Amino acid sequence: xxxxxxxxxxxxxxxxxxxxxxxxxxxxxxxxxxxxxxxxxxxxxxxxxxxxxxxxxxxxxxxxxxxxxxxxxxxxxxxxxxxxxxxxxxxxxxxxxxxxxxxxxxxxxxxxxxxxxxxxxxxxxxxxxxxxxxxxxxxxxxxxxxxxxxxxxxxxxxxxxxxxxxxxxxxxxxxxxxxxxxxxxxxxxxxxxxxxxxxxxxxxxxxxxxxxxxxxxxxxxxxxxxxxxxxxxxxxxxxxxxxxxxxxxxxxxxxxxxxxxxxxxxxxxxxxxxxxxxxxxxxxxxxxxxxxxx
Amino acid sequence: xxxxxxxxxxxxxxxxxxxxxxxxxxxxxxxxxxxxxxxxxxxxxxxxxxxxxxxxxxxxxxxxxxxxxxxxxxxxxxxxxxxxxxxxxxxxxxxxxxxxxxxxxxxxxxxxxxxxxxxxxxxxxxxxxxxxxxxxxxxxxxxxxxxxxxxxxxxxxxxxxxxxxxxxxxxxxxxxxxxxxxxxxxxxxxxxxxxxxxxxxxxxxxxxxxxxxxxxxxxxxxxxxxxxxxxxxxxxxxxxxxxxxxxxxxxxxxxxxxxxxxxxxxxxxxxxxxxxxxxx
Numbered sequence: 001x002x003x004x005x006x007x008x009x010x011x012x013x014x015x016x017x018x019x020x021x022x023x024x025x026x027x028x029x030x031x032x033x034x035x036x037x038x039x040x041x042x043x044x045x046x047x048x049x050x051x052x053x054x055x056x057x058x059x060x061x062x063x064x065x066x067x068x069x070x071x072x073x074x075x076x077x078x079x080x081x082x083x084x085x086x087x088x089x090x091x092x093x094x095x096x097x098x099x100x101x102x103x104x105x106x107x108x109x110x111x112x113x114x115x116x117x118x119x120x121x122x123x124x125x126x127x128x129x130x131x132x133x134x135x136x137x138x139x140x141x142x143x144x145x146x147x148x149x150x151x152x153x154x155x156x157x158x159x160x161x162x163x164x165x166x167x168x169x170x171x172x173x174x175x176x177x178x179x180x181x182x183x184x185x186x187x188x189x190x191x192x193x194x195x196x197x198x199x200x201x202x203x204x205x206x207x208x209x210x211x212x213x214x215x216x217x218x219x220x221x222x223x224x225x226x227x228x229x230x231x232x233x234x235x236x237x238x239x240x241x242x243x244x245x246x247x248x249x250x251x252x253x254x255x256x257x258x259x260x261x262x263x264x265x266x267x268x269x270x271x272x273x274x275x276x277x278x279x280x281x282x283x284x285x286x287x288x289x290x291x292x293x294x
Numbered sequence: 295x296x297x298x299x300x301x302x303x304x305x306x307x308x309x310x311x312x313x314x315x316x317x318x319x320x321x322x323x324x325x326x327x328x329x330x331x332x333x334x335x336x337x338x339x340x341x342x343x344x345x346x347x348x349x350x351x352x353x354x355x356x357x358x359x360x361x362x363x364x365x366x367x368x369x370x371x372x373x374x375x376x377x378x379x380x381x382x383x384x385x386x387x388x389x390x391x392x393x394x395x396x397x398x399x400x401x402x403x404x405x406x407x408x409x410x411x412x413x414x415x416x417x418x419x420x421x422x423x424x425x426x427x428x429x430x431x432x433x434x435x436x437x438x439x440x441x442x443x444x445x446x447x448x449x450x451x452x453x454x455x456x457x458x459x460x461x462x463x464x465x466x467x468x469x470x471x472x473x474x475x476x477x478x479x480x481x482x483x484x485x486x487x488x489x490x491x492x493x494x495x496x497x498x499x500x501x502x503x504x505x506x507x508x509x510x511x512x513x514x515x516x517x518x519x520x521x522x523x524x525x526x527x528x529x530x531x532x533x534x535x536x537x538x539x540x541x542x543x544x545x546x547x548x549x550x551x552x553x554x555x556x557x558x559x560x561x562x563x564x565x566x567x568x569x570x571x572x573x574x
Contacts, residue, residue: 011477015394016406018387022447023409027416030424037424087315095301096308104560105316108323110567111552113506115524116545119531120322123329126341132325135343164322169567176568217415225417228508235531248419255423256513264423272420279415 034265042261052266062267064242065250066274072246073223073278075159080170080219081212087167088174089204093196103175106168118232121161122148125233148234151243158244161229170215177211178204213286220278225271227252247271323549330355330546334539355543358536366544368519369526373505373548376522380442380504381497387446388496389489392455393481397467407456413449418510426513440514441507451496454566458492459485491565498559499566502552523548 004010041048056062091099109117124132125147134144147153181203189199205212227248231237234244237253245253247267255264325342331351359366395407425444434440462485470480508524515521518529527548530541556563 006476006478008471008477009400012394012398012400012403014478015390015398015481016400019391019394019406019410019447019452022444023413025428026425026444027413027421030421030428033424033427034421037427087312090308091312093308095305096312099312102312102316103564104556106319107556107560107563108553109319111502111556112549113524114508115506115527116326116548117322119527119541119545120326120342123337123342124322124325128339128341130343130345131341132343134341164319168319172564172568221415221417225419227419248417251419251423261423261427268420268423272416275415275417 034268037262038266038269040262043259048262052263055263056266056270061242061245062250065245065247068242068244069224069226069246069248071155072158072162072226073220075155076162076166076223077216077219079159079163080166081215084167084170084215085174085205085208085212086200088171088178089200091171092175092178103168103172106171108168109165110169112165114228114232117161117165118229121157121164122233122235125157149240151241154233154239154243157233158229161233162226173211173215174208177208181207209286213283213288216282216286217279220282221275224275224278247274326542326546330543334536334542337538337542355539358539359543359547362536362540364536364540365518365521365526366540366547369521369523370547372521372526373523376438376441376507376511377501377504379438380445381501383442383446384448384451384500385493385496388448388451389455389486389493390481391447392452393459393485395452395456396459396462397464397481397485410449410452410456414453422510422513429514435514436516436520437514438520441511448500451500454496455489455492458489462488491562494559494562495566498555498562501555502563505552 005014038052039047039049041051090096091102112120126134127144127146127148128134129138129144133147137143137145145153147157185203185207186199189203194202225248226246230239230244230246230249237245237249237257239245248271251264251267251271254260254267322342325344328344328346328351329337329342331353332347333350333352333354336350358364395403395410429435429440429444434443466484467480470484475483506524507522508528511522511525515525518526521529523544527541527544530537530544
């Protein structure tokens with residue numbers, strides 16, 4: 001027995017074993033259960049076929065949640081990819097030498113929990129004239145705004161929170177990617193008279209693509225499954241007129257707050273489908289599949 | 295304008311932009327910090343701002359934190375306990391699995407490794423509710439086992455260890471075998487000592503995630519004496535009594551342990567976060 005356990009043939013499976021058990025117990029079984037539950041009305045304990053899914057198709061609040069999540073994802077992609085790439089390129093350039101301090105400061109927001117970060121932003125976007133953002137408006141003579149009551153202003157607050165937390169991390173991602181580009185490419189380009197901007201577009205952007213694809217993938221995932229940021233900013237899952245409701249927020253509302261587990265599982269599976277589809281499109285558009293083949 | 299003047303002009307502009315960005319990023323932290331010296335009722339009334347009205351500032355919140363009647367320190371030590379268990383457990387199990395993937399060729403390896411990558415791309419929120427139901431049927435609710443157990447074989451940590459171990463030559467393991475070491479002995483005696491930097495990076499990353507973890511504990515923990523700090527702080531959001539005073543000073547103190555670790559081990563923080571970014 002002992003000899004069997006110690007043989008070179010069996011050992012790899014022993015090493016892998018904890019992962020296999022985890023996948024089975026904590027991923028495969030829950031996903032299968034989720035699929036089964038999505039065809040049930042759990043409270044009445046009966047099978048309802050595709051009822052949950054057909055209800056989702058006409059559920060206006062779910063549609064709003066879906067739209068909010070997409071809007072948030074798009075906003076974060078537009079802000080958290082080009083600007084960090086630009087900042088990273090500037091930090092990586094020969095015009096600036098001492099970058100350690102900046103890199104450290106930019107990383108600090110990523111250390112905070114969503115509870116702390118969300119609370120700070122909720123109070124900075126307070127309704128009184130003395131909260132930070134209303135004070136800033138006051139400088140320009142604009143009267144105080146109820147930031148977290150309006151759809152547009154609260155979307156701005158959510159995006160700003162995301163930018164605050166993740167700009168620094170994305171700068172570091174891009175910096176790591178840029179540093180793996182051989183410097184002689186830039187030297188050759190400057191000898192040929194290429195400007196800094198041309199070098200950025202023609203060398204940095206294409207060669208840093210693996211990093212961009214990685215950041216894109218995790219941003220799509222995080223954007224579509226955002227929940228806690230909104231939960232903290234609106235002090236709970238019930239925002240006025242559902243302006244802060246996201247897909248996961250709706251899943252939580254149905255599954256935990258209303259105990260409609262079957263319906264919530266259907267929402268969860270739609271989320272999985274959406275994340276998979278958006279990422280497949282992204283990988284197709286960026287051509288990652290073709291490169292992966294060789 | 296001479297060439298060198300133009301060059302130094304760009305340098306000045308760059309330093310200006312990055313200093314401004316640093317100031318903007320640091321601003322919310324600063325605002326939180328000064329608020330910890332203001333009465334909690336001010337916070338509720340005025341929101342967070344840059345006002346430095348020294349006459350209204352005092353150490354009352356800090357006195358409340360260290361000598362008041364509340365559960366803050368219990369939550370704090372719960373979080374420490376949870377973080378230590380998570381880090382030790384995850385490093386032990388995930389490095390074990392990562393070694394299996396890196397050091398051997400075996401039937402089904404490709405399929406299993408694709409599973410690792412697949413799990414990396416599934417949001418936890420998708421399985422959260424069925425997983426909760428399962429944990430509940432095992433009567434594990436309201437325990438730290440429920441928080442930690444499902445994530446010990448942690449996909450991204452396994453991935454990181456595997457990448458790291460691929461750079462260790464297999465001839466080293468062969469040499470171990472010739473010396474008569476068992477397969478497990480090779481891992482623990484020869485390989486683990488070489489993995490120190492990888493362990494440090496993953497300890498920091500998993501530790502930070504465990505310390506800041508919120509959603510899963512929110513689902514599985516019931517009793518407030520078992521709350522980690524994140525859940526505890528969130529209960530203070532109700533504006534009754536001294537809650538806001540404690541919330542703000544408690545938030546400051548919740549960031550301090552991570553911040554000190556960051557100052558001491560910055561390199562590992564960044565390495566841990568960067569895992570997988572360059573190679574995709």
